[in-house]
Amino acid sequence: MPIVRASFFGVETLRTSCRPPMMSSLKSALLPAFARSDAPSRETLRRSMARERATSKAEIERPRLVLASASPRRVTLLAQIGVTPDALRPASIDESARRGEMPRALVTRLAKAKAEVARDQIANDRDLADSYVLAADTVVAMGRKILMKPMHVEEAMATLQLLSGRTHKVQTCVCLITPDDRIRTKIVDTRVRFRYINRSELESYIASREWRGKAGGYAIQGLAGCFVQRLIGSYTNVVGLPLTEVVGLLNSEKFPIQYNWLRYAEVDRV
Numbered sequence: 001m002p003i004v005r006a007s008f009f010g011v012e013t014l015r016t017s018c019r020p021p022m023m024s025s026l027k028s029a030l031l032p033a034f035a036r037s038d039a040p041s042r043e044t045l046r047r048s049m050a051r052e053r054a055t056s057k058a059e060i061e062r063p064r065l066v067l068a069s070a071s072p073r074r075v076t077l078l079a080q081i082g083v084t085p086d087a088l089r090p091a092s093i094d095e096s097a098r099r100g101e102m103p104r105a106l107v108t109r110l111a112k113a114k115a116e117v118a119r120d121q122i123a124n125d126r127d128l129a130d131s132y133v134l135a136a137d138t139v140v141a142m143g144r145k146i147l148m149k150p151m152h153v154e155e156a157m158a159t160l161q162l163l164s165g166r167t168h169k170v171q172t173c174v175c176l177i178t179p180d181d182r183i184r185t186k187i188v189d190t191r192v193r194f195r196y197i198n199r200s201e202l203e204s205y206i207a208s209r210e211w212r213g214k215a216g217g218y219a220i221q222g223l224a225g226c227f228v229q230r231l232i233g234s235y236t237n238v239v240g241l242p243l244t245e246v247v248g249l250l251n252s253e254k255f256p257i258q259y260n261w262l263r264y265a266e267v268d269r270v
């Protein structure tokens with residue numbers, strides 16, 4: 001089925017729609033080959049549960065959340081707002097940028113791909129089929145140049161030299177797939193200015209190995225915090241998950257985000 005875009009409180013929403021009435025016969029012949037469905041094409045447990053939920057009058061139990069991520073930072077950030085995913089389903093996908101692909105397009109494509117892989121993985125899992133699925137992708141960019149996770153020491157050095165004394169942008173796209181397979185995405189930008197990093201600091205930072213597995217070759221929540229002269233926007237966005245926007249997305253899709261907050265007071269009293 002075709003995909004249409006609609007604006008929902010400023011958040012991009014992709015959902016399946018009915019076939020447009022004026023479709024040429026050529027287009028309708030070609031469409032099945034090119035169309036990408038938001039949902040797995042075959043009938044799955046997830047689909048039948050979504051149908052049941054739509055018609056059921058019975059009270060529905062607490063919704064489950066699957067985090068499509070291997071990033072310990074994302075688990076920690078969710079824990080900070082009292083959310084513990086019911087399962088982790090990291091998606092192993094090719095994260096390289098396509099020729100000429102801009103940072104916004106890249107993070108959106110990757111966050112959606114991660115979420116869709118996880119959604120398809122759980123589609124017939126008895127315990128998780130009707131879960132919400134959350135994924136994110138973070139990149140560091142300087143203008144049009146995307147600074148990926150450095151693969152080796154030389155690349156990490158070059159990346160940090162580029163960031164030294166300049167301002168760059170950190171962009172994260174969050175993707176949420178609801179149990180009835182609506183796909184919602186939100187991109188968040190943060191501007192970060194690094195002070196000048198001298199040679200000896202640079203070498204010590206590289207030796208620390210903290211740059212490994214981090215977009216742009218640094219972790220603001222670690223040693224590199226002392227390189228940051230100015231930050232405009234969301235701090236948690238830089239670490240990998242913009243919490244304000246994640247809560248906004250989950251709330252707007254009726255995921256009970258405050259579920260665990262009520263327990264905090266009980267813990268306090270002990």
Ligand SMILES: Cc1cn([C@H]2C[C@H](O)[C@@H](COP(=O)(O)OP(=O)(O)OP(=O)(O)O)O2)c(=O)[nH]c1=O
Pocket residue numbers: 068069070071073074090091095114136137138139140149170213214215216218219220221238239240
């Ligand atoms: C800039 C920056 C990035 N990062 C991390 C966040 C992300 O884990 C990583 C960006 O790579 P991502 O590809 O977004 O995430 P990931 O591969 O680590 O995990 P997954 O795809 O399984 O969710 O860089 C920091 O931890 N601190 C920082 O300051």
